[in-house]
Amino acid sequence: MVFEYMERYGHEQVVFCYSEEAGLRAIIAIHDTTLGPALGGCRMWPYESEEEALVDVLRLSMGMTYKNAAMGLDAGGGKAVIIGDPRKDKSELLFRAFGRFVQSLGGRYITAEDVGITPQDMRWVREETEFVVGLPEGSGDPSPATAFGVYRGMKACARWVFGNESLKGKVIAVQGVGHVGYHLLRHLHDEGAKLVVCDLYPDRVERAVSEMNAEAVGVDEIYDVECDIFAPCALGAVINDQTLPRLKCRIVAGAANNQLAEQRHGDALEERGILYAPDFIINGGGVINVYDEFGPGGYRRERAFTRVATIYDKLLHIFQMAREKGIPTYRAADMMAEQRIRALAPLRHLWLP
Numbered sequence: 001m002v003f004e005y006m007e008r009y010g011h012e013q014v015v016f017c018y019s020e021e022a023g024l025r026a027i028i029a030i031h032d033t034t035l036g037p038a039l040g041g042c043r044m045w046p047y048e049s050e051e052e053a054l055v056d057v058l059r060l061s062m063g064m065t066y067k068n069a070a071m072g073l074d075a076g077g078g079k080a081v082i083i084g085d086p087r088k089d090k091s092e093l094l095f096r097a098f099g100r101f102v103q104s105l106g107g108r109y110i111t112a113e114d115v116g117i118t119p120q121d122m123r124w125v126r127e128e129t130e131f132v133v134g135l136p137e138g139s140g141d142p143s144p145a146t147a148f149g150v151y152r153g154m155k156a157c158a159r160w161v162f163g164n165e166s167l168k169g170k171v172i173a174v175q176g177v178g179h180v181g182y183h184l185l186r187h188l189h190d191e192g193a194k195l196v197v198c199d200l201y202p203d204r205v206e207r208a209v210s211e212m213n214a215e216a217v218g219v220d221e222i223y224d225v226e227c228d229i230f231a232p233c234a235l236g237a238v239i240n241d242q243t244l245p246r247l248k249c250r251i252v253a254g255a256a257n258n259q260l261a262e263q264r265h266g267d268a269l270e271e272r273g274i275l276y277a278p279d280f281i282i283n284g285g286g287v288i289n290v291y292d293e294f295g296p297g298g299y300r301r302e303r304a305f306t307r308v309a310t311i312y313d314k315l316l317h318i319f320q321m322a323r324e325k326g327i328p329t330y331r332a333a334d335m336m337a338e339q340r341i342r343a344l345a346p347l348r349h350l351w352l353p
């Protein structure tokens, strides 16, 4: 079954990592290293089955190939998952064992934090491998960079749809005001946008209401809000058969990964005249930020944020390409990534000592 998946989606390598003593069951998937080492976070999740974990890591690693390519990084796509409950199953031994497996790949895979992982966990990983980024002593929490990229992306969308990039007075419905959502609200509030928010955690909603004058709605009501921009910043697959008919926005632009339940929902947005900012483009700020650790002199926040700001131009380029080719924006984003990989593939033939 594994080879079938690898053949279908073009994965290079899948590594199953096991240590009985450490309680480690992890999978590292390297999708494509044409552009460089496979870069992508490690997720810890109580998957119900091995197959669920495998499918997740294969899907996520492929997504990283596209994201890293589209962001112009010299990095391929990879991801890791640790099967376990982040609230119960963590230990120094577990993460150090995982770190050893990462090290054994000799730099073909570079790991970072993802869902369920904290900086402390990554410090343990760091004890065993040099191939880890995003630690507090490096580039740290990527959420502010991701949020800045989403903010810049929203401005590009506004320019495309309204002919003016200003978000002043625009009604923006933000679903999920966690790490990224909160920083995003700050930018939008500073620019004078009208904010509508929801979250599962009442204290997060309360913070948005009191600090940024946001209007709170229930988690299921957010889809019905009449707004200029709907910003999914919580979960994936929120653009689906149930939610699509309810949306009353002109733009969908947010931080969440895999916003379209299926590709056909991207087509449906297009048919309804709603501009979709492809998720792996608009949320690429975080990976740009960690990648900056490889730049001359190590991580430089200003250099990283300058690069994140170019998400604005990337989106306009994609919208233009979609219009010229008569294709949906999500497809144009895929094409942009594929073009970069194809264009630089011949470099692989030049041997470097």
Ligand code: NAD
Binding pocket: 142, 143, 144, 146, 175, 176, 177, 178, 179, 180, 181, 198, 199, 200, 201, 204, 219, 233, 234, 235, 236, 255, 256, 257, 283, 284, 286, 287
């Ligand atoms: P987070 O966990 O800090 O915040 C997510 C928030 O969404 C939480 O407050 C949670 O309570 C809320 N939420 C969950 N389900 C909800 C629902 N049904 N309705 C409303 N709110 C709900 O996560 P984050 O780091 O802010 O990331 C947000 C999204 O952006 C995720 O999909 C993540 O994969 C994606 N993303 C994050 C980064 C980053 O730098 N953190 C980078 C790229 C993509």
